Amino acid sequence: MSHSAPLIHTPDGTIAAITKALGSNLVSIEEANGEVAVHIHRDTLVECMIKLRDECAYQQLMEMAGVDWPDRDPRFEVVYCLLSLTKNHRIRVHLATNEDHPVPSVTGIWPVAGWLEREVFDMYGVLFSGNSDLRRILTDYGFSGHPQRKDFPLSGYVELRYSEEEKRVKYEPVQLAQDFRNFDFLSPWEGADYDLPGDEKTGEVPAAPTGADKSASKEAVKRTARKPKATGDKA
DSSP: OOOSOOOOOTTTTHHHHHHHHHHHGGEEEETTEEEEEEEOOOHHHHHHHHHHHHOOOOOOEEEEEEETTTTTTSSSSEEEEETTTTTOOOOOEEEEOOOTSSSEETTTTTTTHHHHHHHHHHHHHEEEEEEETTOSSSSSSTTTTTSSSTTTTTTTTTTEEETTTTTEEEEEEEOOOOOOOOOOOOOTTTOSSSTTTGGGGGGGOOOOOOOOHHHHHHHHHHHHHHHOOTOOOOO
């Protein structure tokens, strides 16, 4: 029985061809889970990409991504996903960098990289030399920080709201609307020792009241019956 998922297969000789084409510019190359990862030096990026396009037939840049390794130096990794139309095969190209050393832009090879480099810059703060329009693309004007960094707070630094008093949109430091709640983390198999909303829908009959409970219940009914009902009282 055939499977609906496509078969992932690396064409024979791919790793050898890439190794030969990149030469000393290659840091390492490995294949895992049907995917080939090519690690190169940052400063040789443009040269390597041209060789991968012209000599190894990886014609299209499909995607770019950033990776943050806070405890590593260099901290960031930029990943390029290339597609070969003639071989129907994809590879990943990796390079390491940090926020002080710009990565060469590949917009001269693939103009679409302009948008992708802007996204990595916006989310991680990685600079790209040679990109003529390196502006933020996903966050707002004046945004502080880079949201995909692992040390960026989940609540952000500032929040945007409309001020009715000033009749304008303004930025303010983040303020939580409510305090953190304390949640009950008891095992669901053991259950809590109190009634939860909705328990009455289970249809379970409550335990029969004891003699003292019966007397207290009758007295409560009498008090309720003697109390005159005023307009607006709940039924």
